[in-house]
Amino acid sequence: MNIQKKRWAISLLVCSLCAVFIGSFYPLKSIMASEKMEPISDFEAVVSSDDENGYSAYLERHTRAARPDRVIRIEGESYANATGGEFEIADHPYELDGTAVLTPEEGMISWSVPIEEAGLYNVRVHYYPIEGKSSAIERQLEINGEIPFKGAEILLFDRIWGNKMDEIQQDDRNNDLRPRQVEKPSWQHGTLTDREGYYDEPFSFYFESGEQEISLTALREPMAIDYIELYQQSGQKTYEQVSSEYASAGLTPVKEQYMLIQAEDAAYKSSPTLAPISDRSSPTVIPYDVSKIRINSIGGTNWKLPGQWIEWEIEVPEDGLYQIALKEKQDQLRGIYATRSLMIDGEYPFQEMKRIRFKFHRDWQMNVLGGDEPYLFHLTKGKHHIRMTVSLGEIAPLLRTIESSVLELNEMYRKILMITSNTPDPYRDYQLQKRIPDMIEVFEQQAETIQNVADYLEKVTGEKSDKVAILYAMVYQLKEMVQRPETVAQRLDSFKINVGGLGTWILTVREQPLSLDYMVVSSPDTKLPRAEATFFEEIKHEIGAYIASYTEDYDSIGNIAEGNRSLDVWVTTGRDQAQVLKALIDDTFTPETDISVNLRLVPSNILLPATLADEGPDIAMQIGEDLPVNYAMRGAAADLTQFEDYEDVAARFRESGLTPYMYDEGVYALPEQQTFPMLFYRKDILKELELEPPKTWKDIYNMISVLQKHNMEFYLPLESSNASLVPNATFSMLLYQNGGEFYQDNGMRSTLDSDISMDAFKKWTQFYTSYKFPLQADFPNRFRTGEMPIGIADYTTYNMLTVMAPEIKGLWDFTIVPGSELADGSVNHEVASHTTGVMMLNNADDKESAWEFMKWWTNKDVQISYGREMEGLMGEAARYPTANTEALEELPWPVKDYNNLESQWKWVQGIPQVPGGYFTGRHLDNAFRKVVNANQNPREAFSDYILYINDEIEIKRKEFNLPYE
Numbered sequence: 001m002n003i004q005k006k007r008w009a010i011s012l013l014v015c016s017l018c019a020v021f022i023g024s025f026y027p028l029k030s031i032m033a034s035e036k037m038e039p040i041s042d043f044e045a046v047v048s049s050d051d052e053n054g055y056s057a058y059l060e061r062h063t064r065a066a067r068p069d070r071v072i073r074i075e076g077e078s079y080a081n082a083t084g085g086e087f088e089i090a091d092h093p094y095e096l097d098g099t100a101v102l103t104p105e106e107g108m109i110s111w112s113v114p115i116e117e118a119g120l121y122n123v124r125v126h127y128y129p130i131e132g133k134s135s136a137i138e139r140q141l142e143i144n145g146e147i148p149f150k151g152a153e154i155l156l157f158d159r160i161w162g163n164k165m166d167e168i169q170q171d172d173r174n175n176d177l178r179p180r181q182v183e184k185p186s187w188q189h190g191t192l193t194d195r196e197g198y199y200d201e202p203f204s205f206y207f208e209s210g211e212q213e214i215s216l217t218a219l220r221e222p223m224a225i226d227y228i229e230l231y232q233q234s235g236q237k238t239y240e241q242v243s244s245e246y247a248s249a250g251l252t253p254v255k256e257q258y259m260l261i262q263a264e265d266a267a268y269k270s271s272p273t274l275a276p277i278s279d280r281s282s283p284t285v286i287p288y289d290v291s292k293i294r295i296n297s298i299g300g301t302n303w304k305l306p307g308q309w310i311e312w313e314i315e316v317p318e319d320g321l322y323q324i325a326l327k328e329k330q331d332q333l334r335g336i337y338a339t340r341s342l343m344i345d346g347e348y349p350f351q352e353m354k355r356i357r358f359k360f361h362r363d364w365q366m367n368v369l370g371g372d373e374p375y376l377f378h379l380t381k382g383k384h385h386i387r388m389t390v391s392l393g394e395i396a397p398l399l400r401t402i403e404s405s406v407l408e409l410n411e412m413y414r415k416i417l418m419i420t421s422n423t424p425d426p427y428r429d430y431q432l433q434k435r436i437p438d439m440i441e442v443f444e445q446q447a448e449t450i451q452n453v454a455d456y457l458e459k460v461t462g463e464k465s466d467k468v469a470i471l472y473a474m475v476y477q478l479k480e481m482v483q484r485p486e487t488v489a490q491r492l493d494s495f496k497i498n499v500g501g502l503g504t505w506i507l508t509v510r511e512q513p514l515s516l517d518y519m520v521v522s523s524p525d526t527k528l529p530r531a532e533a534t535f536f537e538e539i540k541h542e543i544g545a546y547i548a549s550y551t552e553d554y555d556s557i558g559n560i561a562e563g564n565r566s567l568d569v570w571v572t573t574g575r576d577q578a579q580v581l582k583a584l585i586d587d588t589f590t591p592e593t594d595i596s597v598n599l600r601l602v603p604s605n606i607l608l609p610a611t612l613a614d615e616g617p618d619i620a621m622q623i624g625e626d627l628p629v630n631y632a633m634r635g636a637a638a639d640l641t642q643f644e645d646y647e648d649v650a651a652r653f654r655e656s657g658l659t660p661y662m663y664d665e666g667v668y669a670l671p672e673q674q675t676f677p678m679l680f681y682r683k684d685i686l687k688e689l690e691l692e693p694p695k696t697w698k699d700i701y702n703m704i705s706v707l708q709k710h711n712m713e714f715y716l717p718l719e720s721s722n723a724s725l726v727p728n729a730t731f732s733m734l735l736y737q738n739g740g741e742f743y744q745d746n747g748m749r750s751t752l753d754s755d756i757s758m759d760a761f762k763k764w765t766q767f768y769t770s771y772k773f774p775l776q777a778d779f780p781n782r783f784r785t786g787e788m789p790i791g792i793a794d795y796t797t798y799n800m801l802t803v804m805a806p807e808i809k810g811l812w813d814f815t816i817v818p819g820s821e822l823a824d825g826s827v828n829h830e831v832a833s834h835t836t837g838v839m840m841l842n843n844a845d846d847k848e849s850a851w852e853f854m855k856w857w858t859n860k861d862v863q864i865s866y867g868r869e870m871e872g873l874m875g876e877a878a879r880y881p882t883a884n885t886e887a888l889e890e891l892p893w894p895v896k897d898y899n900n901l902e903s904q905w906k907w908v909q910g911i912p913q914v915p916g917g918y919f920t921g922r923h924l925d926n927a928f929r930k931v932v933n934a935n936q937n938p939r940e941a942f943s944d945y946i947l948y949i950n951d952e953i954e955i956k957r958k959e960f961n962l963p964y965e
C-alpha cells in the first residue's frame with residue numbers, strides 16, 4: 001500500500017461508514033497473477049551465444065548426439081579411485097537400505113562407467129547431506145579428467161531445513177519469535193543442474209562409448225553417495241494433454257473440499273534463509289495484529305535466488321481433481337515478473353507448472369493457478385508434498401545474454417583504457433577505431449543484442465519501466481559511439497557507469513522475491529478468501545499502527561525465560577542480529593546457567609553517557625576496539641584476568657585479537673570479530689598480462705609498471721583514519737613486516753620516529769607521489785570492471801564480490817598479502833587486524849554471571865551458531881568474521897578459501913591501544929596528506945606529527961596518574 005493511499009485513508013476517515021457498505025460487496029473473484037501465456041516464438045532469437053567454454057556451446061558441439069533411453073547406475077561404494085581425503089564405505093548409513101561411500105569436504109573420488117551407447121545423458125546422485133558447516137554441498141564434475149563446460153566446475157547439492165519447533169514461540173511482550181531453522185537431512189536425489197538458474201532443464205553430459213571415468217572433487221561440505229545414475233529426463237506433457245488424460249480416466253473435480261495451508265508452516269526448505277517472516281502491510285494477513293509481531297508469511301526478499309525451494313505437506317481427504325490458489329504478494333519487481341515452478345511429490349504435474357509468473361502488485365493478491373480457467377491437479381487421498389522453486393524461466397536467456405555483453409563490453413573498456421588511460425585528453429583524437437579494429441563491430445553487435453533484450457522484456461511485461469531504462473541507455477550510448485567514434489574517449493566515464501549498470505541489472509533481475517501468506521487447495525467452485533483489505537480495514541489498520549508507534553517499545557528484545565540471576569546486555573547492531581542473539585540465549589545460555597538476560601538495542605553513542613550516569617549495562621557487545629582501554633583508564637571496564645579460567649578462554653583467540661584490549665597488565669574485553677587484509681586478484685586479467693600474483697613488495701613494484709603501461713592500477717587501502725582513528729592498513733603492513741612497532745616503553749611514547757617507521761612511511765607515500773596511485777577508489781567496482789585487477793583489501797570483500805559480482809564468478813581469487821623480504825632471505829607477510837569486542841562494565845553487580853555470559857558468547861559452538869544463523873538470515877554477504885579460531889574453521893567457507901584465510905591469519909598482528917593513542921591514526925593520516933597534497937618531505941612531515949602524538953600520550957598519562965618518563 002503506497003503512501004498516497006495511506007494519506008487518502010486517514011484524510012477520508014469520515015467516509016468509513018460508506019467503506020463498510022462498499023466492503024460488503026468487495027469482489028471475491030481471484031486476481032490472475034500467473035495467467036496462461038504462450039511463449040513468444042522468436043524468444044531464443046534475442047539470445048547471444050555463450051563463450052566457447054559455456055554450456056550452450058557445449059550442447060551445440062553435440063547437437064547431433066543421440067539421447068539413449070536407458071539408465072546406467074553406478075554404485076557409490078564401487079569407486080575406482082579416491083585421493084586427497086578420508087573416504088569411507090559404510091553399511092546402512094543414515095538408515096539407508098544398503099551400502100554407501102562417505103565423502104569428506106576435500107579430495108576427489110572417481111568411478112569407471114561402462115557406456116554401451118554414446119550420447120547425451122542427464123546425471124543424478126542419490127546422496128545424504130552429512131552434518132557439516134550448514135552450507136550447500138559443492139562438487140566439481142570431471143569426465144575423463146576434464147571439466148566438460150563452465151558450470152560443471154561448481155555443482156550444488158541442497159541441504160534440507162525446517163523449523164526447530166512446530167509451534168511459534170512468543171516473548172513476554174506477546175511478540176512472535178522467528179523460528180530457528182535446523183537441518184532435517186534425508187536421502188534425496190540431486191539432479192545436476194545449473195547453479196545460477198540460467199538453464200531450467202538438467203545438464204546433459206556427453207559420454208563416448210566404452211569405459212568412461214566420472215570424478216567428483218569436493219569443494220565444500222561432506223556428503224554420502226549411495227549411487228549415481230545416467231538417465232534421460234522425460235519430456236513434460238502440456239496441461240491440454242493432461243486434461244485429456246483426466247477425461248479418459250474418468251477423473252472429475254471434487255465437491256465441497258477446502259484446505260487452507262498457512263505458508264509459514266512449510267515443512268521443508270532448501271536454505272535457512274527461508275525462515276517464516278512477519279508482514280504487517282495489510283490487515284488481511286493471517287494471523288494479524290496491528291502492533292505485535294506475528295509470524296504470518298514466508299518468502300519475501302529472502303526467497304529470491306534461483307534454485308531456492310519451499311515445500312509444504314498436505315493431507316488430501318479424497319481422490320479427485322483440485323484447484324490450487326495462492327495468496328501472494330510480488331511488490332519488488334516493477335516492470336518484470338517473479339517466476340516459480342511447482343512440483344507435487346517430486347514431479348511437475350504438467351509443463352505449465354515449470355514457469356508460473358507473478359506480476360508486480362503492491363498489495364496481496366489471490367492467485368488461482370490458471371486464472372479464469374483454473375488448472376486442475378489430480379491428487380489421491382493421503383499425504384502429498386507441494387514444492388515451489390525459484391525459477392528464472394524466460395528471463396534466464398536474457399540474463400545470459402546481458403552477462404555475456406557485460407564481459408565483452410568490459411573487455412573493450414579495458415582495451416580503450418590501455419590507450420587513453422582513465423583520464424583521457426578531451427582535445428585529442430586517439431583514433432580508437434583504427435587502433436582497436438573490432439571496436440565499432442563490437443559496439444554495433446552489442447547495441448543490437450541489448451536492444452533485442454529490452455524490446456523482448458517490454459513486450460512480455462507490457463510496460464516500460466526502470467528495468468529496461470538502463471538497457472536503452474546503454475543501447476543509445478553504443479549507437480552514438482558507433483556514429484561518432486572520435487567521442488569514445490570523452491564518453492569513457494559514462495560508458496563505465498552504464499556497463500556497471502548492466503551488472504547491477506543482472507543482480508536485480510536475477511532476484512525473484514515473492515511473499516506467500518497461505519495456499520488454498522480446494523474444489524474448483526469454492527469461494528476463496530478476499531486478499532485485499534477494504535477501505536475501512538485500511539483506515540483501522542493505519543490508525544492502530546500510528547497509536548502503537550507511541551505505546552510499543554520496539555527497542556527491547558523480549559524475554560521468554562527468567563533465571564534466578566539477571567544481566568543487562570546492550571547491543572548496537574540491528575534487530576535481526578539481536579533476535580538471533582536472543583534466540584541463542586534462550587535456547588542454551590539461560591537453561592544451562594539459570595541466568596536471564598535483558599537484551600536491549602541501543603545507539604552506539606549512548607554507552608558513555610549511560611555509564612557516567614551509572615545507568616549503563618553489565619555487558620556491552622559489538623563495540624569498537626578503542627573503547628575498552630579508554631574505559632579501563634577511567635576505571636569503568638572490568639579486568640578479565642581476575643577470573644581463574646581467563647587463560648583457558650583467551651586460548652580461543654590469537655594473541656593479535658586480544659592485543660587491543662590489553663592495558664596495564666590487564667585485559668578489558670574479549671574479541672568477537674577480527675578482520676585483516678588479503679590480496680585479491682583477477683585471474684583472467686593477470687593471465688592476459690602474463691603476470692603472477694606477487695609474493696613480495698618487490699614483485700609489486702615490478703607489476704606496477706606492467707599495469708600502468710596498460711592504464712590499470714594496483715589498489716592499496718586508503719580509508720580516512722580520522723573517523724575510526726585506526727592506523728592505515730598499508731602503513732601498518734609495511735611497519736610490521738620490517739620489524740617495526742607503534743609504541744615503546746609500555747606505551748609511554750611512540751616508536752614511529754625510528755628508521756624502520758620512517759622508511760615504511762616513505763614507501764607508503766611514494767605509492768601516491770611517485771607511482772600516482774589514486775587517493776580515492778571504489779575497489780570492488782573497479783575490480784569488477786578490470787580497471788584494478790589486483791589489490792589489497794579487508795578479507796570481508798570476498799563476501800561482497802561473491803554476491804555482488806556474479807559476472808566475474810570463477811575469474812578471481814584471493815591469497816595472502818605480499819611480504820617484505822628480510823636479510824636472511826625469508827619473507828614476512830605480517831598485517832594488522834581490526835576487531836570488535838564484548839566488554840564487562842566495572843559497575844556490573846554480578847561479575848561472575850557477566851563472565852559466564854562472555855565465556856558462553858565467545859565459545860566455539862555459540863559463535864558457529866550465530867555465524868550460521870546470520871548467514872542463513874541475510875545470505876553469504878553477511879558471513880560472520882568471528883575472532884574464535886576454531887569457529888572460523890567451521891563456518892561455511894570453501895576449503896581452499898579457508899586455507900588461504902588461515903595462512904594469512906598466522907601473520908596477523910594487533911595494534912595496541914594506549915592512553916592518547918587515538919592521535920596515532922589521526923596524525924598518521926595528517927602527515928600522509930601533507931606529503932601527498934602539499935609535497936612536503938616525508939621524514940619532516942612525519943617527524944612534526946610524531947611530536948603531537950607523543951605530547952598527547954604524555955598529557956593523557958599525566959591525566960590518569962601514569963608514569964610518563
